[in-house]
Amino acid sequence: MSLKKNKNTLLDNNKSRSQFSIIKRLTFGYVLISSLVLFSISFFLYYALTNNIQKKDLRFLVDKTLHLKNILKDDHFHYNVLEREINEGGGYQFHKLFVKVLDINGSLILATKGDSFLVTKLPFSPPHDVDEDPWKHKKYQSANGKVLLMMSVWAKSPTHPGGKVIINTAIDITEEQKLLNEYRNLLFYIIFGGVLANLILAIIVVRYALQPLKHISSTVQKISLTQLHERLNPRKWPVELLPLVLNFDKMLDRLEESVKRLSRFSSDLAHDLRTPIQTLRGEAEVALSGTKTIEQYRDNIRSSLEEYDKLTHMIEGLLFISRAENIELEINKEEFEVYDEVHKIIDFYEAFIEEKTIAVLVNGACKLY
Numbered sequence: 001m002s003l004k005k006n007k008n009t010l011l012d013n014n015k016s017r018s019q020f021s022i023i024k025r026l027t028f029g030y031v032l033i034s035s036l037v038l039f040s041i042s043f044f045l046y047y048a049l050t051n052n053i054q055k056k057d058l059r060f061l062v063d064k065t066l067h068l069k070n071i072l073k074d075d076h077f078h079y080n081v082l083e084r085e086i087n088e089g090g091g092y093q094f095h096k097l098f099v100k101v102l103d104i105n106g107s108l109i110l111a112t113k114g115d116s117f118l119v120t121k122l123p124f125s126p127p128h129d130v131d132e133d134p135w136k137h138k139k140y141q142s143a144n145g146k147v148l149l150m151m152s153v154w155a156k157s158p159t160h161p162g163g164k165v166i167i168n169t170a171i172d173i174t175e176e177q178k179l180l181n182e183y184r185n186l187l188f189y190i191i192f193g194g195v196l197a198n199l200i201l202a203i204i205v206v207r208y209a210l211q212p213l214k215h216i217s218s219t220v221q222k223i224s225l226t227q228l229h230e231r232l233n234p235r236k237w238p239v240e241l242l243p244l245v246l247n248f249d250k251m252l253d254r255l256e257e258s259v260k261r262l263s264r265f266s267s268d269l270a271h272d273l274r275t276p277i278q279t280l281r282g283e284a285e286v287a288l289s290g291t292k293t294i295e296q297y298r299d300n301i302r303s304s305l306e307e308y309d310k311l312t313h314m315i316e317g318l319l320f321i322s323r324a325e326n327i328e329l330e331i332n333k334e335e336f337e338v339y340d341e342v343h344k345i346i347d348f349y350e351a352f353i354e355e356k357t358i359a360v361l362v363n364g365a366c367k368l369y
Helices: 002-018 022-072 079-088 116-121 174-209 211-222 239-289 294-324 338-348 350-356
Strands: 097-102 108-111 138-141 147-156 164-172
Touching: 022 079, 022 097, 022 147, 022 164, 022 174, 079 097, 079 108, 147 174, 174 211, 211 239, 239 294, 294 338, 338 350
Parallel strands: none
Antiparallel strands: 097 108, 097 164, 138 147, 147 164
């Protein structure tokens, strides 16, 4: 019961490990990397475009503000020049320029025609010195969705009380923001489509790239005990699979050689066992063929015992070979007499020695460890 439970547990573990296929891993890695690259490029393009447009808008706003400041600091400036610049010198491309000029008390001096209500309601920041920080501005989005860049600065004006005024300027960048939002949404669609396309392409490419493994599997399935001469042929496979193919062919070489040796050993064993068995059979038939004397029966039994000894030596030799080929067998080293062991080997091959009509002599004695 315990053995069956352990076997089921092993099968469950193998099943759970097999769920993580190479195709899934390669596909996930390819899609992840390509998606990160696509997202990074899209983010960089969106950031670069947004930053470039914002810099141009801010440059336009600063230039207009400085131009108005230069007009006001002139001792002989005329209101009609300032008014014409405010109303007719506005915007470029998608921009509309809004301007209002206030005295130091906050009273309105001039404002863009037609937009005085909008200009007066804009929450401008407190004025600052544009020479100290020319890029200081505020981004504002109104309740109706309009997006504006605003700037509030001090400007010298000798013709006004206190010798200075406040210039509030703003440009409408609503259309640009809409364009950037559409571009951002387009990038999202491109990223989503790119990820989906990468997923499909990754599955196709990975499956195609792993086709050689399926061919190897089908080739291996054709190899059986009667077809151990089959090989995978390294010329047919990709470079990455060459180590696997070469090692598999080497394993087949070793396996084929082992099978050949086993076949030869089985043939030799059958031949060696047949001789003593036939001798025993012949002696038994002779003993049963007629009435024998007690001495003749003893000779038959003595001869049979010799054949039994030969069989015993053969069986012990087989057990010795089996143990010697077992790599997991723990070897206990001990000191032994070489003379005794050599005699055991001679006794094991006694049948062969008698067949060859030769004599084996052993002289000397020593111990080995």
